[in-house]
Amino acid sequence: MICTVTFNPSLDYIVSVEDFKLGLTNRTSSELMLPGGKGINVSTVLMNLGIENTALGFMAGFVGDEIVRKLEEMGVRSDFIRIPEGVSRINLKLKSIDGTEINGMGPEISAEKVQELMKKLDTLKEGDVLFLAGSIPSSMPDDMYEKIMARLDGKGVMIVVDATRDLLVNVLKYHPFLVKPNNHELGEIFGVELKNRQDVIPYGKKLQEKGARNVLISMAGEGAVLVAENGQVFEKPAPKGTLVNGVGAGDSMVAGFMAGWMEKQDHEYAFHMGISAGSASAFSENLATREEVQAVYEQVTEG
Structure with missing residues (x-):
């Protein structure tokens, strides 16, 4: 069984507005509405790569209903817990204005509903995969x-x-199979500035010393680094392409890595799949399809 958890899923309303002016009525030149949240992004890319999985989390109100409907439409299986009061969040993303976003709050999640989620997770067993991604709503511990x-x-x-930060550091003692900070997040943990691929390697190893098994570090245009649990270190520059939409690229990298690992149990192949999926999503209007990932994979591995 493969599951993702999104505590606070959203309906992402992604719009472009030409010549945006504060205080005036602005009209969209393009708009898109997609289910959002880091776990949902992972579920979507896994599904696009042919890997069945279930998206878990919480949903509420008419927005929650629409999130589930859109996931079903996309072929993503979900098993969200319904919150009886409030409404799932809508996130407005102004694509044409430096990635400006206005994110909603989402519903209050009670201790009883948290226990419902725990009972679902209790069914996981050896060899199953669980993705924990993103922030935790203020109503939860x-x-x-x-x-x-x-x-x-x-x-x-x-x-x-x-x-990020304490959320990541505090779970390392439980030896997660994979953690994926970016270079800025890794630098924040250790109080340093990390700019190039060689800089991040010793700090990836420090996360391993604290308990992480594999550390995948994304670095946007600089590429990525994998510090693998078998002692190998892999690094690659970013593939060539035009950045279209950076939303979900990191989640896609996580999904691609795990898809590659589940296929071959080979660190280098998983790393290449991670870079390919992350970059393919960044080069696309939506999250990467299998064909888009394959096209980037051929560039990543050539030569």
């Missing part, structure tokens, strides 16, 4: 990731964590 990983500790579940 801020050690939620720790609680989940402590509960699953020793069951042989491969857990992937894509989170």
